[in-house]
Amino acid sequence: MRLMGPLSTITRRGAVFGLAAAGLFDRAARAADTETIAFDGLYKSFGVLGFEFSDRVTALRGKEVRITGYMAPPLKPESHFFVLTREPLAICPFCQSDADWPVDIVVVFMKNETAMVSAGRKVIVAGRLEVGSATDAETGFISQIRVTHATFALA
Amino acid sequence: MRASCLLAATLTTSLMGGSAIAQTIYPIDRAEILEGSRFDFKVEFPNAPASADVNVTVNGKPAAEVLGRPTNFIQSEEGQKHSALWLRGASLPAGRYVVEATQGGNKAVVNWDVFATAQPRRAKNVILFIGDGMTVANRTAARILSKGWKEGKYDGELAMDDMSNMALISTSGTDSIVTDSANAAHAYTTGHKSCVNALGVYCAKNALTLDHPKVETIAELVKRKTGMAVGVVTNSEIEDATPASMVAHTRRRSDFNDIVEMFYAVKPDVIMGGGSPNFLSKTTPGSKRTDDQDFIAKFKEAGYTLATSKAEMNAAVSGGSKKLLGLYNTGNIDGAFDLRLAKKGTISKFPDQPDVVEQTKAAIEMLKGNPEGFLLMVESARIDKYSHSLDWERSVFDTIMLDNAVKVAKDFAGDRNDTLIIVVPDHSHPMSIIGTYDDSRPGQLLRDKLGVYSESLPPNYGPLDAEGYPTDVNTSRRLAVVYGSYPDTCDTGRPAMDGERVPAVKGPDGKTNIANEKDCSGPGAARKTGNLPFDANSGVHAADDVILTAMGPGAERFRGHKPNTFVFRVMTEALALGGQ
Numbered sequence: 001m002r003l004m005g006p007l008s009t010i011t012r013r014g015a016v017f018g019l020a021a022a023g024l025f026d027r028a029a030r031a032a033d034t035e036t037i038a039f040d041g042l043y044k045s046f047g048v049l050g051f052e053f054s055d056r057v058t059a060l061r062g063k064e065v066r067i068t069g070y071m072a073p074p075l076k077p078e079s080h081f082f083v084l085t086r087e088p089l090a091i092c093p094f095c096q097s098d099a100d101w102p103v104d105i106v107v108v109f110m111k112n113e114t115a116m117v118s119a120g121r122k123v124i125v126a127g128r129l130e131v132g133s134a135t136d137a138e139t140g141f142i143s144q145i146r147v148t149h150a151t152f153a154l155a
Numbered sequence: 156m157r158a159s160c161l162l163a164a165t166l167t168t169s170l171m172g173g174s175a176i177a178q179t180i181y182p183i184d185r186a187e188i189l190e191g192s193r194f195d196f197k198v199e200f201p202n203a204p205a206s207a208d209v210n211v212t213v214n215g216k217p218a219a220e221v222l223g224r225p226t227n228f229i230q231s232e233e234g235q236k237h238s239a240l241w242l243r244g245a246s247l248p249a250g251r252y253v254v255e256a257t258q259g260g261n262k263a264v265v266n267w268d269v270f271a272t273a274q275p276r277r278a279k280n281v282i283l284f285i286g287d288g289m290t291v292a293n294r295t296a297a298r299i300l301s302k303g304w305k306e307g308k309y310d311g312e313l314a315m316d317d318m319s320n321m322a323l324i325s326t327s328g329t330d331s332i333v334t335d336s337a338n339a340a341h342a343y344t345t346g347h348k349s350c351v352n353a354l355g356v357y358c359a360k361n362a363l364t365l366d367h368p369k370v371e372t373i374a375e376l377v378k379r380k381t382g383m384a385v386g387v388v389t390n391s392e393i394e395d396a397t398p399a400s401m402v403a404h405t406r407r408r409s410d411f412n413d414i415v416e417m418f419y420a421v422k423p424d425v426i427m428g429g430g431s432p433n434f435l436s437k438t439t440p441g442s443k444r445t446d447d448q449d450f451i452a453k454f455k456e457a458g459y460t461l462a463t464s465k466a467e468m469n470a471a472v473s474g475g476s477k478k479l480l481g482l483y484n485t486g487n488i489d490g491a492f493d494l495r496l497a498k499k500g501t502i503s504k505f506p507d508q509p510d511v512v513e514q515t516k517a518a519i520e521m522l523k524g525n526p527e528g529f530l531l532m533v534e535s536a537r538i539d540k541y542s543h544s545l546d547w548e549r550s551v552f553d554t555i556m557l558d559n560a561v562k563v564a565k566d567f568a569g570d571r572n573d574t575l576i577i578v579v580p581d582h583s584h585p586m587s588i589i590g591t592y593d594d595s596r597p598g599q600l601l602r603d604k605l606g607v608y609s610e611s612l613p614p615n616y617g618p619l620d621a622e623g624y625p626t627d628v629n630t631s632r633r634l635a636v637v638y639g640s641y642p643d644t645c646d647t648g649r650p651a652m653d654g655e656r657v658p659a660v661k662g663p664d665g666k667t668n669i670a671n672e673k674d675c676s677g678p679g680a681a682r683k684t685g686n687l688p689f690d691a692n693s694g695v696h697a698a699d700d701v702i703l704t705a706m707g708p709g710a711e712r713f714r715g716h717k718p719n720t721f722v723f724r725v726m727t728e729a730l731a732l733g734g735q
Contacts, residue, residue, distance in 0.1 A: 043440075046504060048431040048463040048482050049451065050441040073661065088660070103432050103441050103485045120661045133438045135445075144440040 107143035184265035195368035272733035279528035288539025289580035339581035340400035346723030355404035382527035391536030392430025427481035585639030645675035
């Protein structure tokens with residue numbers, strides 16, 4: 001049984017915000033000290049009993065990074081964060097709670113509350129890498145790895 | 156769908172005498188309740204009346220007198236526009252009960268049949284196999300693929316077909332014609348009908364998912380009243396609807412973290428499936444919990460051996476473990492098609508996952524030593540999940556896998572005559588075999604390749620392996636299996652060798668689902684305009700009845716057409732679980 005979850009409607013305003021974010025992103029991306037990380041390199045080990053972050057990810061804590069992934073269907077049309085996934089979440093079996101996300105997600109906290117681009121689009125995110133369990137005060141969403149003060153652009 | 160619900164509601168209201176909103180009594184009318192089993196008694200009164208304005212009787216006497224304990228009245232429950240009368244954890248001796256709830260001039264009446272179970276107990280063991288979403292076409296296709304077909308007859312029978320008794324089972328819930336796996340499994344494990352997304356509860360007006368009126372599950376009954384061992388085995392996440400129905404009480408099946416706690420409370424002796432992240436403390440990377448509880452540690456402290464791979468599972472069995480927590484994947488365990496042929500899914504991340512057959516063998520090996528017998532539920536979960544994806548080859552491979560697991564149980568039962576084996580789907584999918592696709596037929600389109608009636612020549616799948624799976628299904632003549640419900644999609648008429656089919660993807664508006672273009676470009680791919688609501692991204696369940704087969708003591712009760720709640724009744728009768 002799969003139930004359809006609430007999904008956002010993308011507005012023209014969303015597209016404009018996306019472009020604005022792209023402008024911000026260009027500046028961030030040009031910064032020489034931004035390191036690129038990838039979903040494939042996030043973990044040293046990946047198992048039933050949890051993950052271990054790779055040495056590189058651990059070393060980049062607090063540093064500026066960029067990462068490419070897919071924007072998951074947002075919980076709300078406009079939000080200060082979204083979930084970045086390795087693969088497009090074409091089928092989101094339940095989409096009713098954070099229990100339904102894949103386990104290897106990166107949570108992206110934006111500089112400003114932002115209208116999202118179409119769910120499932122490939123995006124490049126730039127921002128500050130944070131690692132370790134944290135709970136978003138507003139939504140209760142728990143994440144293990146985050147990019148904060150972030151901007152994004154379509155990939 | 157919405158219109159027909161309204162129509163049904165209107166009819167019910169007019170039959171009940173015209174009151175716009177009536178009192179609601181849980182358990183509902185025509186409930187069949189096992190004698191001595193626990194249930195929460197709740198009556199909801201509209202318009203938030205005071206206690207003095209209402210009256211509730213059972214067989215003409217005050218409810219508290221018959222139920223043996225005081226009831227609790229809450230005016231304007233949770234600040235809502237109704238009042239509630241509660242008695243949690245009630246139970247009754249066998250008999251017929253008429254419950255009346257009066258509010259001013261309005262009276263609501265329900266009837267309960269509280270049934271006894273005859274002594275002596277007839278079955279030592281019960282094994283309940285659930286083929287999630289297993290439709291008749293799944294069985295037929297599994298037989299064609301794994302047994303072979305010649306001149307209109309099969310070269311062998313499925314283990315699940317070769318059983319002494321059969322019944323047609325209806326699966327609807329209280330709220331809708333077409334139900335889901337939570338409510339459907341709940342009917343098997345509690346004997347009560349409930350609503351979509353509910354497990355072990357009736358769907359009342361409570362705001363919180365865990366507060367709804369509960370009914371006892373068969374695993375809880377067995378643990379409370381007998382010394383039997385209990386096993387729950389699946390290849391989905393262990394918190395998913397069907398396995399959860401053995402232990403859970405929640406209005407919302409996606410309460411995975413609560414469901415893990417409920418597994419821990421009931422403590423089935425053998426627990427196997429995927430879905431490990433909800434067992435890990437939130438501080439562990441990869442956890443999906445929202446608290447610090449470490450259920451891996453808790454189960455270990457409670458005497459469970461932990462297995463995270465097939466090798467560890469087999470080591471636990473040969474080491475004599477009687478309690479096992481087996482978690483083999485963070486999500487669902489890969490299905491037989493990927494484990495054996497395609498090697499896609501999460502095979503590279505989790506290279507040593509057991510399949511349902513190996514899990515069943517291990518579970519029976521661990522449970523069979525219990526002198527008081529055992530209750531084992533085994534689910535082949537992805538028959539359903541792959542049919543949602545319109546990926547019939549994967550769905551049918553997992554049907555063959557279920558059948559091989561049934562064979563393991565039948566070999567165990569042998570001529571012991573003490574083990575009731577039931578094989579039943581929880582609901583169906585609109586799936587049918589309409590012919591064969593033959594690449595040698597002239598024309599370019601998929602429908603050119605389709606042979607129907609006299610031209611539906613048998614498929615030329617590759618030879619069977621030792622476990623009865625074809626070694627090649629991407630051949631030139633293949634079964635034409637169609638689904639009756641779909642979003643906008645493209646049908647390739649071929650198995651998806653590069654991973655589970657994704658029939659549709661989110662469209663530019665973020666809401667409507669559109670065909671997954673990946674499947675639209677290959678030779679002969681047929682574009683289909685969806686027939687489902689626009690927000691559907693996959694196939695849906697059907698209300699069509701399902702086929703139950705059974706053998707062993709008690710199985711003779713299965714005949715004709717029965718509601719799904721009857722499965723609970725037969726299991727509890729065979730185990731003589733009634734009595735105060």
